[in-house]
Structures are given as structure tokens and as C-alpha cells.
Amino acid sequence: MCHPFFLPLLLVALAGAVTAGAVPRVPGDDAEVLERVEAPRAAYIAELRALRLELAANPDDAPRAFAFVRRALRATRTSGDPRPLGQAEAVLAPFVAVPEPAPEALVLRATLRQGRHDFAGARADLDRVIALAPRRADARLARGLIALVEGQPDPARQDCAAVLALGARLEATTCLALVAGLTGRAEEGRRWLGRELAASDPTDPETRRFALSALAELALAAGDALAAERALRTALALPDPEIALRAANADLLLATGRAAEVAAALEGAEPGDDPLRADALLLRRFLAAQALDEPGAPELAARLEARFAMLRARGEAFHAREEARFRLTRGAHAEALELARTNFAVQREVADAALLLEAARASGEPAAAEPVRRWMRETRIADARLAALEARR
């Protein structure tokens, strides 16, 4: 909502426009705070700062550099702030620029590349690691998950089976269950994963969250929204949930007609955490506001527009899924279709397929969704959401 004095002040501002004051200002007070670089804004900024200072004193210390990259990756996943990714890439650069980089350096670079949807680059790094160190389960798992994101069940199954053989049971089962979901056997996948989750050691929250969100995804594929919600709630209760998980939870609320619950569900655990900083969460907040016809919806839309404009200006294309969804709800069907098409060429999860189906239908170009149908036939995927969209056709 805008400030109540919005209109009068706007008029003053417009009057000021005639005499034109400068936009940027020179502060008068030395004590004026310009920017916060620590809590309450975000603890990770201070943590990364401390790690960077340590690293500056020991620039050749690979373990320190890798620790920075891992912390940065976690910071981006849990905050939606893309800055740590860029800093991590810069910190990692000298360690991958050598003729024979350490496998760990390549795995980390692959993860960073995946973060900006450079799947080919990430796969090339992982191929190198697996050739050097075939027993690295994390590299096999990462490569399997990339194949899943690209909607290719066969290579994913091979890598995940190797992960199982290497002993990482919960990770491997999660991956294999997702492969099962992609090939029309979601129910089977749910059973395996449920059993494995019950049997596995609950100490590692990150892996458990990964398994639980996969379980939710499979439940949705089977049309079981209740089970999906249960799994998501359990996952969200674990410490430091990822932005993607919070977004998935909001999506479930939106899909089940509970837009009114979205705002509260998006609130973070930390008091200084504003969920709307993250583009993905701002989008869900807007979708809820639009569904409820809230007066604040246009302002949220304007903020999203500004962020998409910035991403475009920077030449970044990996927001296509989010922007396509935004354009679709704004009635810009042709733009949405173009974005959904571009997006589906890069990533092929159910959400991407559903988006292209919807955009094609909304713009009256059913043939534009042909790549989705071909992919559905090839994988033999049986997904309740896609089936519902196809039934509406």
C-alpha cells in the first residue's frame, strides 16, 4: 500500500519536477546510515564478509575458498540474493583456471553454473570430475539432477543408480523416485521415497528437505494435494528453508484456492527477513494479491516489472519461467508464450511444461505446445497437473 499522503506528495513532486531538483542527493549528516551490511538485514552478508577477510589473508588456501563458495551457495538458496553467487564465482576463478583443477573446485563451479542455468557448462565440469574421480557421489547426483531438470529420464536414472551403489541412499532414492515420476510411475516413486525417508537418519536437514520436496512433487503428480502439503510443511519446519521451497509452498496454496494464506506463509523465520526481496517470492505475493483483488496488487506488479527490466538490462535470461508466469496473469499472452517457449527449450520440469501448455492455450496457438506433447509422449509422464491442463483444451 502506498502512504496515505501519497497523492498530495505526488502533486508536490510533480510541481517540483518543473523546477527540477537533482535525484541523487548529498547527505548532510555524517551519521546517516546509507546501507546495512549486517544483521538485521541479513546474517549471511556478515558471514561472507568475515570469510572473505580470512581468504584475503590466505589467498591460496583452497579449503577456505571452497568454504566461501559453499556458504555463498547456501546464502543464495535461502535468501534469493544473487550477489553471493557472483562473488563465489570470482573467489573460485583462480582454482579452476589451473591446468588440472581439483575435483571439488569443478563440482562447485558446476553448481554455480547450474545456478544460472548454464546446464551444458555444468555438465561439462561434472563429466570431468566423474572421469577423474568416479566415486564422487555428489558429482553423479548433481549430473543426474541436471538431466532431471532437462526432462531426460534415461541419463538421470543411470547417474542416480550409481549414487545408490556409492551408498548415498536417501539422495539416490530421491533422484530415482523423481525419475519414476517423470516416466509415469509417480505412485511407485512415492512409495520408495516414503519408505526411505522413514528409515533414514534425520540429522542432515538439507538432504531431508530435498527428499521431502521431491515427495511433495510426486504427490502433486499423483493429484494428492494433501500429502504434498504435509511433506512441504515438514520440510519448511527444518532450519533455513530454501526460497524455492517457500515458493513451492506458496504455489500449492495458490493452486488449491487459498491465496489468502500466501502472505502469512511467505513470512520468514528471521525478523529482519523481508520475503519480497526475493523475486520468486515477490511473484507469489503478487499472484496472491491479484487472485484476491487486493488494492496493493498493481504496486507489486510494478515492482516485478522493475525487477524483470533490470534482469533484461543485465542480459540475464534465466528468469524466463517466472516472467512467463507473470506475463500470463497480466494478459500479455503473446509475450508469455514466447518466454514459456524459450524456457521450455532450457528446462523441462512439470512447471515448465504446464506453463507452455497454458500460454499456448491462452494465446490461441495450441500448436505452440507441441514440444510439450512430444516430450510427454517420449517420457510417458503421467502427471495430474498436466492431464488437467490437457483436459481443458
Next chain:
Amino acid sequence: MSAGRVHSRTAVRLAGWLFALLLLVALCFAGRAHAHAGSTASLRLAVQERAVDGEIALALRDLDLLLALDADGDGAIRWGELHAREVELRALVAAGLVLEADGAHCAAVGAGETADRPLAVDASDAGTDVIVPLAFRCPATPHALTLRYALLFDLDALHRALVRLDAHGRSQAAVLAPEARERRFALDLPGPAILPFHLIAEGARHVFGGADHVAFLVTLLLPAVLVRERRGWRPAPRFGAALRATLSIVTAFTLAHSLTLGLAALGVVRLPVRLVESTIAATVALAALHNLRAFLPGPAAGVAFGFGLVHGLGFASAFGTLELSAGDLVPALLGFNLGVELGQLAIVAVLLPLAFWLRGSWLYQRGVLAGGSLAIALVSAVWWLERIGLA
């Protein structure tokens, strides 16, 4: 009138709007935390002969990586902490930003000389930026300017610099990235031989877009296939005669409106738009009435010339909305005017053969010429009333 003045006036107006917009944004976002955006610097440069001036906006969060700005370690960067590091900051920017004019280094003017342009800050949804003024002096007026930028790439591989370069009234944009740190901008204008085609289209569109110009031209051309007699009209004997009459009218109109369009566009003549627009409506009405009953002195070409002077001022106000800079003015004016002429020619090409073919008929003389002129007179009288604010 100098390019600089036009530029700065536009800049002031733009800055005013931006100010309003930012206040609007600020009011809507009051109390909000910032967006999570990738590290982005925005660099604006303007070339004026040997001088290249501008500014760079850098996020405080990024500068904190370079300078560790939070001196007292309280988790907040204060204005005093930034201000105390100003010399270092300016030196850092000068080292990370290199300009070359046709291969020759442009000297960065030091902090002392730009002290009249202090550091400023600018808060937005994406965070607080520091705005550092920039000033370079090149050895000669550049034909091409090469920009090399390396400010934050070693600290953030996803850092991007969004560049906007203004030179000779033209803006060029670029995005600099770790793998694209250098950008060459060609600054030379295309010679006047190359006409700006979009302006030709703009000129033609103005002829067809404004009903008053079409109405005026039609009013002048309708009688060109006839010869006026004491009572009524008789058909022109040959097509050649009608064509000559048409050409003399069109040429006179063209000469007149080109003259005033040029004078107004160059700022020699300046009249209130409302006065011009209402007078144009009046000329259409008078020309139409003159068809019904001759009362204006002189030949038709004379009428076309006299009234054409007013229409040129009308074209000038449309031309003025195109927001061109002084450097582009002459080729633009030629292009726009050529568009106007082509638009006219199209009207003549359709109207003249048709009118010549029908000229002997009762339908043409009573219906088209008299009836049409009456209708045009009435409609343009209404325009006139509207434009002087009476209707």
C-alpha cells in the same frame, strides 16, 4: 542555440520527471527492504568535443567489498564513513575505468577539479548507490571512443556495468561483463547525404494524420481542373493546363511551408501552438469559402503561398515533438520535409486524374467542388472554434 543548451534543458526536464517518479517509488516503498538484485553499476557518459563527462552509480554493498567501508564495524555504512574515503574511492574508479579517443588515452580529471560535483547517494528498491562524478579530457575530439572497465569483475563474476553514452544527440548502450570488459563506440554521425528514413515517414504521417492539411490541399486542388469564369466554372481544356495549375499551387504551398518550417525548427520564428493551429483552421475555412465565391486577392498559387506560411508553422510544431538535438537538425529537417512533400504528392496523384476525368460533370462542379467546399468550410469553422477555445 547550442547543442549543450538543448541537452541540458532536456536533462533538467528529465531529471524533474525522474525526481517525481522516485518520490512516488520512495513513498510506495517507504520502510521496505531492498530487492535482491545482481551487482550492477550504471555508467553514463556524454561526449562534448574533447570532453567526456558523466557519472557512475555503484552499489554501496559492492564498494564495501572493495573498500571495507564500515570503519567502526557496527554493521551499517554511514555517510561519514563513505565521505572519509572519498579520495580513495575516486582513485579506485579512475583506475578501473579507462577511456581512449581513437587509441589515445583520455586523462581522468582529478578529484580536485571535479570537487564542484560532489559524491551523492541514491536509494532505490535495489539498494543504495553512490554516484561518483566522472570527467575525462581527450587529446582530440574522438571519432570513436573505447571504454575499458574492470571495477568489480575480480570480486563478483556476475557484476555488470550498464553503459549509456551520449554523443551528438545520439545514445548508445552497452552491457559490460567479465568476458566483455571493453567496448568501442563509433561516434561519427552519418553524413547529411543519408536521409533519416524514419523522419521521412514521420513527415508523410503528419500530412495524412492531420485532417486539416489534407482538407487544405484538397480545397486548393479541386478548382485546379477548372477555369473560373464570371459566373461559375468551365472545364480546363487540356490535362496539361490542369497539371500546370496543380503544380503551381503545390510548388507555392511547398515553398511557403518549407520556409516557415525551417525558420521555426531553427528557432528563428516562434509562435504559440494554439495560435498557429487556430489560424490553420481559419485558412482552410477561407480557402473553402473562396472556392464558393472568390474574394481572396491574387491567383490560386498566391493563396497557396500565403496560407502555406501558416501551415509550415504547424508542421514545425509536429517536428518539434520529435525531440531532436541540434546536431541532427538539418538532415532531420530535410527528411521530415521530404516526407511532407511525398505525402502531398500522393494526394495529388490520386486526386488530379480523378478530378480531371470528372471535371465536366454537374456532379463534380456542383457536388464535389461546391458541396465539398461547403462541407470543408463548415468543418474547418468548427475546428477554428475549438482551437480558439469557443467550442
